[in-house]
Amino acid sequence: MSEDRVLRVGLLGAGVVGAEVARLMVANQVDLAARAGVGLIISKIAVRDLTVDRPGIDPALLTTDAESIVADPEIDLVIEVMGGIEPARTLILTAMAQGKAVVTANKALLAKHGAELFHASDLADVDFYYEAAVAGAIPILRPLAESLVGDHVERVMGIINGTTNYILTKMHETGASFQGALLEAQSLGYAEADPTADIDGFDAAAKAAILAGLAFHTQVTDEDVYREGIRAITADDVSVAKAMGFVIKLLAIAEANELHGSTEETISVRVHPTMIPVTHPLASVREAFNAVYVQCESAGELMFYGRGAGGTPTASAILGDLVAVARNRNEGSLGPTETDYADLDIAPIGVSRTRYLVRMDVADVPGVLAAVASTVAKNDVSILTVRQEGRGADAELVVLTHIATEAALANTVRDLRELAVVQRVVSVIRVEGLI
Amino acid sequence: MSEDRVLRVGLLGAGVVGAEVARLMVANQVDLAARAGVGLIISKIAVRDLTVDRPGIDPALLTTDAESIVADPEIDLVIEVMGGIEPARTLILTAMAQGKAVVTANKALLAKHGAELFHASDLADVDFYYEAAVAGAIPILRPLAESLVGDHVERVMGIINGTTNYILTKMHETGASFQGALLEAQSLGYAEADPTADIDGFDAAAKAAILAGLAFHTQVTDEDVYREGIRAITADDVSVAKAMGFVIKLLAIAEANELHGSTEETISVRVHPTMIPVTHPLASVREAFNAVYVQCESAGELMFYGRGAGGTPTASAILGDLVAVARNRNEGSLGPTETDYADLDIAPIGVSRTRYLVRMDVADVPGVLAAVASTVAKNDVSILTVRQEGRGADAELVVLTHIATEAALANTVRDLRELAVVQRVVSVIRVEGLI
Numbered sequence: 001m002s003e004d005r006v007l008r009v010g011l012l013g014a015g016v017v018g019a020e021v022a023r024l025m026v027a028n029q030v031d032l033a034a035r036a037g038v039g040l041i042i043s044k045i046a047v048r049d050l051t052v053d054r055p056g057i058d059p060a061l062l063t064t065d066a067e068s069i070v071a072d073p074e075i076d077l078v079i080e081v082m083g084g085i086e087p088a089r090t091l092i093l094t095a096m097a098q099g100k101a102v103v104t105a106n107k108a109l110l111a112k113h114g115a116e117l118f119h120a121s122d123l124a125d126v127d128f129y130y131e132a133a134v135a136g137a138i139p140i141l142r143p144l145a146e147s148l149v150g151d152h153v154e155r156v157m158g159i160i161n162g163t164t165n166y167i168l169t170k171m172h173e174t175g176a177s178f179q180g181a182l183l184e185a186q187s188l189g190y191a192e193a194d195p196t197a198d199i200d201g202f203d204a205a206a207k208a209a210i211l212a213g214l215a216f217h218t219q220v221t222d223e224d225v226y227r228e229g230i231r232a233i234t235a236d237d238v239s240v241a242k243a244m245g246f247v248i249k250l251l252a253i254a255e256a257n258e259l260h261g262s263t264e265e266t267i268s269v270r271v272h273p274t275m276i277p278v279t280h281p282l283a284s285v286r287e288a289f290n291a292v293y294v295q296c297e298s299a300g301e302l303m304f305y306g307r308g309a310g311g312t313p314t315a316s317a318i319l320g321d322l323v324a325v326a327r328n329r330n331e332g333s334l335g336p337t338e339t340d341y342a343d344l345d346i347a348p349i350g351v352s353r354t355r356y357l358v359r360m361d362v363a364d365v366p367g368v369l370a371a372v373a374s375t376v377a378k379n380d381v382s383i384l385t386v387r388q389e390g391r392g393a394d395a396e397l398v399v400l401t402h403i404a405t406e407a408a409l410a411n412t413v414r415d416l417r418e419l420a421v422v423q424r425v426v427s428v429i430r431v432e433g434l435i
Numbered sequence: 436m437s438e439d440r441v442l443r444v445g446l447l448g449a450g451v452v453g454a455e456v457a458r459l460m461v462a463n464q465v466d467l468a469a470r471a472g473v474g475l476i477i478s479k480i481a482v483r484d485l486t487v488d489r490p491g492i493d494p495a496l497l498t499t500d501a502e503s504i505v506a507d508p509e510i511d512l513v514i515e516v517m518g519g520i521e522p523a524r525t526l527i528l529t530a531m532a533q534g535k536a537v538v539t540a541n542k543a544l545l546a547k548h549g550a551e552l553f554h555a556s557d558l559a560d561v562d563f564y565y566e567a568a569v570a571g572a573i574p575i576l577r578p579l580a581e582s583l584v585g586d587h588v589e590r591v592m593g594i595i596n597g598t599t600n601y602i603l604t605k606m607h608e609t610g611a612s613f614q615g616a617l618l619e620a621q622s623l624g625y626a627e628a629d630p631t632a633d634i635d636g637f638d639a640a641a642k643a644a645i646l647a648g649l650a651f652h653t654q655v656t657d658e659d660v661y662r663e664g665i666r667a668i669t670a671d672d673v674s675v676a677k678a679m680g681f682v683i684k685l686l687a688i689a690e691a692n693e694l695h696g697s698t699e700e701t702i703s704v705r706v707h708p709t710m711i712p713v714t715h716p717l718a719s720v721r722e723a724f725n726a727v728y729v730q731c732e733s734a735g736e737l738m739f740y741g742r743g744a745g746g747t748p749t750a751s752a753i754l755g756d757l758v759a760v761a762r763n764r765n766e767g768s769l770g771p772t773e774t775d776y777a778d779l780d781i782a783p784i785g786v787s788r789t790r791y792l793v794r795m796d797v798a799d800v801p802g803v804l805a806a807v808a809s810t811v812a813k814n815d816v817s818i819l820t821v822r823q824e825g826r827g828a829d830a831e832l833v834v835l836t837h838i839a840t841e842a843a844l845a846n847t848v849r850d851l852r853e854l855a856v857v858q859r860v861v862s863v864i865r866v867e868g869l870i
Contacts, residue, residue: 024733028587034776035584035652131582137734139574139582147566147574149470150754152463217470281740284719298459298751299572299741305716306737316733319585324771333768336759341469 006039007326010069010100012046012091013082014054014062017105017132020315021079023056025322032319036326044069046082070095077325079318080104089113096124101329103321105132105314111206111222114213118338127334129321134207135160135290137313138306139320144214144294146336152297153215155255157432160207162288162308163198164230164250166190168273169286171238172247178233190288200229201271204252211292212254212269217342220254226270226349233273237427240359240389240398246275247283251432256344260353260403266345268352275357276433283433350407355384355431357400360416361423362388364395368421372397375419379412380404400431441474442761445504445535447481447526448517449489449497452540452567455750456514458491460757467754471761479504481517505530512760514753515539524548531559536764538756540567540749546641546657549648553773562769564756569642570595570725572748573741574755579649579729581771587732588650590690592867595642597723597744598633599665599685601625603708604721606673607682613668625723635664636706639687646727647689647704652777655689655704661784663707672862675794675824675833681710682718686867691779695788695838701780703787710792711868718868785842790819790866792835795851796858797823799830803856807832810854814847815839835866 009025011018025032025042033039045057046066054062063069070078070091078095080102082088088109092102093116102121104110110117110133121128131141135158144153159165163185170181182199185191197203205225213220230250241248251274257266276283281303285291290308295301307313328335362368369386376383382402389396401409409428416422444460446453460467460477468474480492481501489497498504505513505526513530515537517523523544527537528551537556539545545552545568556563566576570593579588594600598620605616617634620626632638640660648655665685676683686709692701711718716738720726725743730736742748763770797803804821811818817837824831836844844863851857 020733024585028585031587031777032585035774137731138737139578142582143574143578146759147577147755148751149758150459150463150467150756151751152466281719284716296572296751298455298747298754300748302573302739302741304737304739307735312733313735316583316586316731319733320582321585323584324581327771328768331768333763333766336762339470342466 006041007036007076007329008041008043008074009322010044010072010075010078011042012066012069012078012080012088014045014047014057015081016311017314017318018045018081019054019057020311021081021318024315024319026056032323036323037330038326040322040326043075044072066091067094070098070100075100077101077103077322079322080106081318083108085109085112092117093120096120096126096128099124099126101127101325103129103318103325105130105318107133107203107206107210111209114210114221115219122337125334127325127328129324129335131321132314132317134210135292135304136306136308136310137316138290138292138304138308140292140304141210141214143304144211145338148294148296148299151299153294154259154297155253155295156211156215156292157282158211158252158290158292159249159282159285160252160290160292160308161198161204161250162290163191163195164204165285165290166288167199168230168233168248168250171233171235172242175235175239177235178231199231201227201250204250204271208252208254208269208271211252212267213340214338215254216256216267216344217339218267218344219340220269220346224269224346226272226352228272230273232427234427237429241275245278246431247278248273248275248429249282253432257347257351262351266347266351268347270349270352272430275429275431280433350405350410352406353403355401355403355434356409357398357429357431358413358416359426360397361426362395362397363421363423364392365421368397371419371421372399372416375415376401376412379415380408381412396426441476442471442511442764443476443478443509444757445479445507445510445513446477447501447504447513447515447523449480449482449492450516451746452749452753453480453516454489454492455746456516456753459750459754461491467758471758472765473761475757475761478510479507501526502529505533505535510535512536512538512757514757515541516753518543520544520547527552528555531555531561531563534559534561536562536760538564538753538760540565540753542568542638542641542645546644549645549656550654557772560769562760562763564759564770566756567749567752569645570727570739571741571743571745572751573725573727573739573743575727575739576645576649578739579646580773583729583731583734586734588729589694589732590688590730591646591650591727592717593646593687593725593727594684594717594720595687595725595727595743596633596639596685597725598626598630599639600720600725601723602634603665603668603683603685606668606670607677610670610674612670613666634666636662636685639685639706643687643689643704643706646687647702648775649773650689651691651702651779652774653702653779654775655781659704659781661705661707661787665708667862668708669862672864676710680713681866682713683708683710683864684717688867692782692786692788697786701782701786703782705784705787707865710864710866715868785840785845787841788838790836790838790869791844792833792864792866793848793851794861795832796861797830797832798856798858799827800856803832806854806856807834807851810850811836811847814850815843816847831861
């Protein structure tokens, strides 16, 4: 261990986020030291390529040998911003075993190996902080794990992927197709060349697992999360939603199933395109912004809004964690750790309950509505509203259901497809936020 | 001290908030104990009147002798929800001196005697938490003091008084007069019989002082806060604002003056009616909801939204603090304390800079605009837009200025009043949130 009046940091990764962490630690060093009660110094930075030009970063700090950082007895704390599962996982575990605190922004790793990492930090008696892993700069994990710890969280609904929110905002506001909006997002740097992790919901699912774990005091991994991305959302879906006073968002939802009348205490965790009323607080979250809406038994509705990605906003969250660890260290203590005492079961998707909008192409003949309504009713699903759009070959029936289980809805759709009067089930989109 | 496996709580006050704290501590005791790592037990409750019926509260716990609670060696932690300055201040100081942690929701006390209380808790080596004091259930103090501690807060703008937000919402949405909306708020329990503390901005000013202190690492008291309430806001003001795409909110604003180009590092803290564009995130905060918008150098824009008052929401925040203290105690440590190292000067209101909307009754004669424009310019204020409403005796000139100091604006208004063509300066309302 180094002397007490400085805290020596090893940085794993100097990409978009890591470079900002390094820059801000120098630019703000006086304030950071005053707040942390100790000087914060970057000792070493692990990078993949020493030849890249890194303005503002002292080249003498760079190394390609990440293991030398986690093994360095002079280093007190490791910030991991390299991303991915390996070698990040092994490096973090090694750092902890060496008695180093760890701060990370690695949602994918937390969603897969969170329990292992929490256990390792407990064993090694070191702090492990990861506010930056979900919703970038927005303080959401500390509020969930600490501020709301005296309450019962009933539901968390979040827009926690900026890329998909940007695409869906453009589709809603300009009528663009999914492909058109994706290309625009790519050209502006909001979407990667391979956008799979974002648009197929993998990124949001990892974050949903982390949020659900904290909200419900239960271990949740990315594999527990039901996941549908936004690839199948068409300009028509958006336009139908808009005409009905809704907006389509990719929501991550974690909720206690008793909320919907289940007697078993289980939770559902799911990521999928969702229609919400334009009056819902999440509806006005535009472009690449994120927001997390939390419904609690006592606190009622809360919302946390801000920038969910980007080097500087993410660095803000990392530096907040860094100061927290430094303060704990001054006190000779550790921050609060995750509790998973509730150990709730995660319900299979069939058990989840919500409302659905079902669009279908139908024959323009008498008795269509009766046939559809009786098929829906047969599956124990109730209809809230039906509207028919167009006539003749273009006739479309738009059915909004009452709350039903996913299983009942799946059976309904299967049976609707077999009806002679239904030419095609065009889309099924879940609906949240109606009272 | 009592045995380690329980934490004994003394409750000072069993009004709207205290009764909910007592009820929830019993109703949720299993979960609270699991999360706190220790059983949480109410030992005693101080009330003013033993004869009041208090459903769900064990009468054996009640006492009118609050001092017996803060002196009781068996009690580990005191929750103060009686409100007011005395005897709350003396009771809290005594509790701390006796080695007890303190949790409070008392914004008035914190805004007046915060520094004394922080100092006393430091001296006594006890935890002092007060998340419930600002914006009720919304986690905002912990995010400011901990999550954003690695960042530079540039500005905090909050709707932190539910009563005035309810009144202004009604005025905006129904065209009601101030008096009409106030009466409605009173009949619904959103405003007290004597509404002074709310509508004249005292409540918001106390909370603004607390927010500013945390955001800028500086001691700020309620006397440092410039304060104007909403009493003078007319249905006409609201209607003019609405026609221009604005909504009027009572905002608490704490900001670094360098944001507006000042070279001296000072802060301004002020509470006043403020026009903001309807597209601003704060504009859609309706009725009694609160929200705090925070602008940071690295994190960018953030917003925290939820219920700012009410027994159950406020109890949620208090129980979060209670669990935090219990966890610290298990670790033998204390939570992070306030820093006031920055010790910034609080600028007089004349130095504050913002935009202004000035409405004036003018004579309908040629040269009015020229006379007004030259008077404004003479005072170093620039005009962004002017519009003239009505004709003849009803002619009104509505001037929206560029950013100017309060001092320059005050001089402008003084000179406008002296112009022969200006019959009356009807109102001056500050404008925020324009880009």
